[in-house]
Amino acid sequence: MHYIHSNDIIQPTLGKMVVDAPYVAEYRKPGQFIILRIDECGERMPLTISDADKTKGTITLFYQIVGTTTKKLAGMKAGERVKDIVGPLGHPTEVEKYGTVVCIGGGIGIAPLYPISKGMKEAGNKVINILGARAGNLFILEDEMSRIGDDNIVCTDDGSRGKKGFVTDMLRDVMAAEQVDLVVAIGPVPMMKAVSMQTKEKGIKTYVSLNSVMIDGTGMCGGCRVTVGGETKFTCVDGPEFDGHLVDFDNLGSRLKTYHVEEKESYTTYNHKCKLDGAVGDEC
Amino acid sequence: MNAKTPRQKMPEQRPEDRKRNFDEVPLGYTPEVAVVEAGRCLQCKKPLCVEGCPVSINIPGFIKEIAEKNFIGAIKVIKESSSLPAVCGRVCPQESQCEAKCILGKKFEPVAIGKLEGFVADYEREVEHLPAPVPGVKKDKKVAIIGSGPAGLTVAGELANAGYSVTVFEALHTPGGVLVYGIPEFRLPKKIVTYEIDALAALGVEFVINRIVGLSESLGDIMKRFDAAFVATGAGLPSFLNIPGEELQGVYSANEYLTRVNLMKAYKFPEYDTPVIRGNSMAVFGAGNVAMDSARTAVRLGCDEVHLIYRRSRDEMPARAEESHHAEEEGVIFDLLTNPVRLLGDENGRLCGVECVKMELGEPDDSGRRRPVEIKGSEFIIKIDAAIVAIGNGSNPILQKTAPDLKCNKWGNIIADETTMKTSVKGVFAGGDIVTGAATVIEAMGAGRKAAKGMIDYLESGSW
CATH class of the missing domain: 1.10.1060.10 (Alpha-helical ferredoxin)
Incomplete structure (x- = not known):
């Protein structure tokens, strides 16, 4: 069981949790993730690790509140406990000195990008952060990221904060102005796809981090399989980072929709149960 | 008599x-x-x-x-x-x-x-419990067991009985390995596995769940803290057919399908949060026990038409006769001498059919079984909305990747001595599917018994 130190709803659909996971805190590296299970009835949900405190033995997780599990998670209070956390999982990011690294984060993708950006800076790279969101009130870790970057560009779809436009517009300008050696892009599938197409033309190496349907996280079930360069890869053990120029994003997007119907059913049942019980009990 | x-x-x-x-x-x-x-x-x-x-x-x-x-x-x-x-x-x-x-x-x-x-x-x-076994005189040596399937549980029991301090590492959130995630409730009720695990815990065996040895801590790190280790990580790497369409929504490995239903209790969805597709028509590829488990699970989840598609004939089916008999009684349709060629998807990327070709048996192959040969022009389509690939498993490579001295064969199975189950690394023993490739529960237990003896000999004598 994992003691929750804090759990704040920082935006209407975004939560931030600091939770005990000493083993993960000890070993985690940028780019890695955990799988969490809230309670006995819970599903196993992969979440990227945004930050960790080795001394306190805690990790920081951001989660988008989109379905039953994340809504349950949002309802948990400091002092309560999460049943299972396993990790750190997946390959760490290959942090080394590349030269100029552009770190692009879209929405909640900024959470896993944060340790990578930090690592890249510490490895001696010039780091340019491009952070995008639909609207100005949907940013996370903006201050933290701005302390890391040699240059920090913020943009919104509606122009309500920073520049108006997509991250791809910002990237285009950066690439026009200077030599870029590596791009790391984490965010919604269409964003990562667009960025990868853009950098492929210029021949700039690009890492993307994929968040696919997953269960065990050990390569045992194959549910997280993605097509990369025409080959089947497992996100949990071969990823989560892949060469963005080789990922079949359309297939990834499609597979993420596998349980749309079931997810709605689950969510409706959950909300109904909440109304009946007033609150959800300890068990499930 | x-x-x-x-x-x-x-x-x-x-x-x-x-x-x-x-x-x-x-x-x-x-x-x-x-x-x-x-x-x-x-x-x-x-x-x-x-x-x-x-x-x-x-x-x-x-x-x-x-x-x-x-x-x-x-x-x-x-x-x-x-x-x-x-x-x-x-x-x-x-x-x-x-x-x-x-x-x-x-x-x-x-x-x-x-x-x-x-x-x-x-x-x-x-009805009548045996008195709990009394462990042997407590010994000042610690043993790590990596993987809590049948091989690991067997070694845990034997070494705990012999007085050693035993720690079992399990990657998932519940110990039991394939007994928990693989074999369905209707064939092996989970309360039986829980009972056995509780008995081991009562004997002093410590279970560390949610711990994947080889990712952060390597086998070498484990050996710094323990006097000996037994590696029993199993055959957890699903094989796929490598035919077009396997990336479609609705295509499962048997491991994924069974793990959703057994470990995650998707059969109780939405009470439990993990979903699984309950198709109207499904195909299972393969004819071993895992294929039968998958097909019979699909029937129980309300699928009207479950096809078991196998490229050889009934005589070559690897499943136990009892399992295939049960499957047929429950209405599973056996499409024998039939081979899937490609999986078909709709405009949303969702599986909607499988194109198959009829086969006939030719000359015997390396396995001694008659080789199935395609009958040209016999292609046909079965409409399905989910498919389960149950054609076997390779060895899970996670632990070996960070244990360079641990010798493996070309399939990634750990090489272990047949009598003592010693590996190429001093103090490390291995057994079960990770050594033999996918086999049976009892064979894994047999390996566990041999390893336990080998480990006790080593721990007593100190000689490798």
């Missing part, structure tokens, strides 16, 4: 009933029936059945106790050789092991050894 008494039938749930529930199919012998069945045993002086058992249970010995109505005495005899009788009584392929060797089988039907084993194990669990 009356050899002419017919083999006692196991009462079962009727197919039309069990198709709609996840309860166990066999209902179990009553004590009276068990005694009658035990009475059939000839008590051979040189019992061949024992030779057929990978863990050499004293079979005539425990059957004699049953015949004399001493059920607790019978379980004591079994426990001398097997730590998981309730499991083995259910999932062992007795028809190709102990029962295949039974002399009675030459003229009549063999003694129902497996069913008797299951009966006494259930009796012990539900």
